[in-house]
Amino acid sequence: MTAIFQGIAYNFKGLRLGLGNGRLLMLGLLRFALLVIITVAAAAIILENYQEILTLMWNRPESPWIVWLWYLVSWLLALVLLAISAVVGFLIAQVLFSVVIMDYMSQITERLATGTVQHGASMAWYRYFYHLLRQEIPRGLLPVVISLVLLVVGWFTPLGPVLTVISPLAAVLFLAWDNTDLVPARRMAPFSERTAFLRRHMGFHLGFGLPFLIPVLNLVLLSFAPVGATLFYTEKIDGGKRPDDPLAGTA
16 A cells, blocks of 8 residues: 555656656656647547448437437447547557657656666667667557456456456556656666566556546646656665755655
8 A cells, every 4th residue: 555655656746846847847748748639639530430430330220219229329439439549649649759758758857866867788869769669569558458358358247347447447557667667678678577577566556557547637647757757766666866866855
């Protein structure tokens, strides 16, 4: 339970630092804008074809005894399509744009916290960019795949009410890991070690991700999440702060 509260605290600690630092604020706002624009664009594209999708699934029945069910299905389909568009938009924004912004925010935060940035093997910028993309794809796809599997299992089994709770928790757990994994990925740590890190600090990641369940606020927190996640890694995992650390004493 302590680890969960620690995760929540570090999420808001990162938000506070991000809002108070000019470069982090600019990058966080840029990431926020990209997330919103691409998500809205994905929703607009899907909703523009909503009627065609509904027609392919089920034409409006003529019987007044069945038409109410058709309306119910159409509303449920609209909600499902909006959810899918949000996920697709988030993944596109993450993989194509945010991975670079997140890494840069993490580097700035690590330099603020420790005075330096630890890298792995030296490589050209284009190879480093490719390395970042390779790390982001499994981190981005994993929560979506797991959430969809849990959702489908919930539809077709009596475990629906339980999985309705587990599914969003699993998603926010991996969203938190997407941010805490920035530092070890930059240091070229093997993927097996990084997944082991997630297992060892499951409570922290759950706490860090819980605020992502709050509508609207989650977009703001996600935009600055790399800051809090990097602070946690440098302070609790690397274990040590400079005597003149400007972040010392903040909670």
